Amino acid sequence: MSVDDRFTRSVREPDPEEQVGTRSEIITGPVGDWATDFSHLEPEWAADPYPILDGLRQRCPIAHTDRFGGGWLPTRYEDVAAIAYDTERFSSRSIVMSNFRPPRELAPVGGTPPISSDPPFHHDARKLLLPAFTKTAVSRREAAARAYCHSLIDAFEGRDVVDAAGEYAQHIPMRVISDMLGFPPEDGPRFRVFIENVLEGVNLPPEERMANFQELFDYLYVQIHDHLANPRDDLTTYLIDAELYGQKLQPEHVSGTMALLLIAGIDTTWSAIGASLWHLAKTPADRERLVAEPELLPTAMEEFLRAYAPVTMARLVKEDMTWHGVDMKADDWILLSFPSANRDPEQFDRADEVVIDREVNRHAAFGLGIHRCVGSHLARMELRVALEVWLERVPSFSLADPEAVRWATGQVRGPRTLPVRIG
Template identity: 40%
Template sequence: MERSHDGYDLFSPEFRADPNAHWAAMRQAGCPVAHSDKWGGSFMPVAYDDIRDIARDGARFSSRAIEVAGPLEAAGGLYLPPLTSDPPEHKPHRGVLMPYFLPARIAEFEPFVREKARKLAEELAERGGGDVVTDFAQHLTIAVLTKMLGVPPGEQFTDWMIRMIRVGPKDQAVRAEAIHEILGYLGGLLDEREVEPRDDLISYLAAADIEGEPLSRKHKIGAAFLVLIAGADTTWSAISASLWHLALHEEDRKRLVADPSLLDTTSEEFLRVYAPVSVARLATQDVELHGRSVAAGERVLLAFGAANRDPEVFEEPDKIMIDRKRNRHLTFGSGEHRCLGSNLARLELRITLEEWLRVMPDFRLVDPDGVTWSGGQTRGPERVDFEVVR
């Protein structure tokens, strides 16, 4: 097997700028699985079927450590049920949060999301431009999450996410400090809600149970922690990448403005092409992947963006088609661990496209060549400066 693609670096400027180039080169070289010793070590498959099957195989690939980088001896230290839960605990753990993420419950957020998105877009239009990431996507995403949790929005949430998810994998001290602060904050909220419950997720978790048994304090805080981190950087990265695309591709932007019926297929196509998330699994036993020996305890990366570019599954996978009809992307994962928040993420992205284009149908990047991308667990543009075209 060709192994010239081993030694990849998830945080290198080249990989962050265009991971698809690496995945495509692996396919062309007949290398379905690569290995790297960097950032704690990992194996990385690129085929759709392999990524889907590993995501569904909880017996051989544990979810107890989903971070894509960092020392393996620290893997599994963060308890985020049901994301880090394996069978048989996973199903009841997922069942605890499920009522808060059912389609009917998520639909109740639409008026709030629409009002917030419209207000942010109108403020930027009046200014004549700004940064898509810090002036819009982060504000919208954090506002939705804090409303769900029942707390006032604040800059500390964005700071925590960046320190934990973007900086943390490369600096374990920064990660540990951010986690300590988040756990302390959520613990304080839980104490308050147990005394004075409200209509929010923290209060719900404070009183939740599994088959009549109250949740442990660790479970309550871990589930709240999961909601906070799983829906923050991931969603604002998807929103930012989508608006970056529309600023660069006038033909897609004009077509969407002229035909809003394309909003749903456009959203799905952006989710496919700009899939923001990669997660990890730990092998529970010695496993062979296309001739590569993965020892028990080693990390396997599930780069959902790689699956979404597999030419065996998607017609012209590198071509962005906003009217693509058949789109079985794996952006939200697959199987029992499929993202609980997918309905909320879709709602935020669709409303963003609708409200942004209503307010600013014509806008462009200030510096198209100056946009850099984050890497590792979550990929998205770090800053997208734009200006309104009058």
Template identity: 80%
Template sequence: MTVDDRFAEDHREPRGDAPLQGTRTEPVIGPVSDWTTDFSHMEPEWTADPYPIQDDLRRRCPIAHTGRFGGGWLPTRYEDVAAIAYDTERFSSRSVVMSNFRPPREIAPVGGVPPISSDPPFHHDARKLLLPAFTRTAVAKREAETRALCHELIDALEGRDVVDAARDYAQHIPARVIADMLGFPTDDGPRFREFIENTLEGVNLPPEERIERMDKVFDYLFKQIRDHVAHPRDDLTTYLIEAELYGRKLEPSHVAGTIALLLIAGIDTTWSAIGASLWHLARTPADRERLVAEPELLPTAMEEFLRAYAPVTMARMVKEDMRWGGVDMKADDWVLLSFPAANRDPAQFDRADEVVIDREVNRHAAFGLGIHRCVGSHLARMELRLALEVWLERVPVFELADPAAVHWAPGQVRGPRTLPLRVG
């Protein structure tokens, strides 16, 4: 089979949430009756401010349960989150987005978006393919163009008293960087935003509609892949098309799934981290003024922003019925690994509920724990550091224009979607 045959125009592979033989549940939407027995990460109060809820659960019920999404669990202690993240024998990663649709067990160990959806032993080899593109050395080569982009975005804000730092600044930085890495059109940013919303914020949609939306994502990806087949170039997409595992070229579903992961997760997580950091500085003048005066402190402060406002929560699926941590988990129950909750566990961090921008010991879990720790962490750190560095250099004085106008993304990646700042 040639590369062209693999990516024929009418070629379609089962992928991600698409297999129709998966298990569906009716969506349950509405106010939470009791967070210990009916939690939902999609409800407005969680989206607006999940930390008091997590803190209360950690004290009263460290592993909460819900009947929503067909049944799931929410550990809130660092030790429990870490234990599950490292336990690949009893917990599967075949679907990392908790929704009302469970893909069938047959898609393991690859999953729909490898390697984050992959279980051992396949996971190790799929992840290894990506490592060269995300080393410190490879990422450092992108610093100059990323810094120039940050300046370009701020130039476009000149003359405005109020700017939306999420929509007009934060979202564009990772979108442009990952598009360039993949060799995708850099002006497709609005389309990437739509893909993110469809994938991560539409988890309560009817499964058929969710599948239809995911098809749009993969239709776009296969179009880009076929263009790379016809016109190879030096980028990550061509690399994946030509890569081999076990002496064979990657399956089309593997190539497209990995690109979907890089595109969607690579944008949303960093967009959210940049926005949350700017939100904190806008509402905390003392920290903003100190970082402007002491720019050398930024790398340390950045790690604290990642700890305090970790954007990512990942799901696992229970493999078999078992008793774990004092609760009875059933096969195919979801488990939400809330890295934000783990990062605010007072048993793990001193002054866990405070943002301490000169915190020296900070082994946070913002990039995950275990075998799925974020492969792009060096890239994310570079983007976050430069975004904050350039912003503080160019816009040293800013505040929230209207705290009530700040809106946060619902779901498993949390960051401000609108962030109106008064500047100057």
């Protein structure tokens, strides 16, 4: 079978997230007790989840909800780590908590490999991506990323107030990832729509959510066919040509991995850059110190990642069991809150403070276990360059209107609107 034949069998393969769950479809609405009815989609969670998580960690370290068809929220570092490393009892076949549970038959591949893959397939699918995300490969993208950051700030000329999230943070990973995949850079606005649909649209009616996934994968297949007609040196062509177990990758593997890189590769870094700028805008002492001591930025950056970790990842319970004193049912969701793990005082000294010169910082912002972020080198480069250029060009800035800052809901949290005053 030729490469072309693989991608002409259908417009695209069905996406696992489109499988409608059979359990309760209650998702949003006021939370009476976060220990028994949590919801990461509520406005108070998006605005500031840390007091909620701190309270749960003290009185009910593994919270429960009947929403989403049933789920659990461990809040202590040790519990989050234990589940992240336990691939025997917890599956990664769906990593976005919603009313959609993919069929068990989809394991061990999942719909967006390797992040949705279970062992043993996960190891080999992840290994395919490693060459594109080494420190050496990432370093080759730094000059272009830095030039692009400067061009974004050039556009601020003559303005006193800018949106540091909407006009700066979001565009940097969009450009880097689109360059890596060989997508048209002008498609950036479409990427934002895809991201919001996948990560923030979990409460949409099933037919609307399905239509959103259809739109995303239709776009990806257009890009795949363009690369089949015009091969070039980028990650999309690499995936089309890659082999696993002596065979070319299946179409759903290629498109699923592209979807992962597009969605996760953009939103996580966008959120980290935005949260870091938010902190510096509201904390003049830290901002002034980093301007005066730029060599401290790599250390401060790790602290921003710890304190404002953007990602919470989902797992599914494989079989009925009692785990650490709670009775979990097969296909219950688990939300692995890396932000909560990073604020656990049993793991970190002064856990609720942002200490930009923190020396020991084994944070979990990039995850734990076999699914630790394959793109961590890339994300760190983008975050460092984005902050270096901003602090060089905009050394003095503050929140223009703290009440106007809007944070994303769902499993990737970062500022979506961040008005700052320059000077």
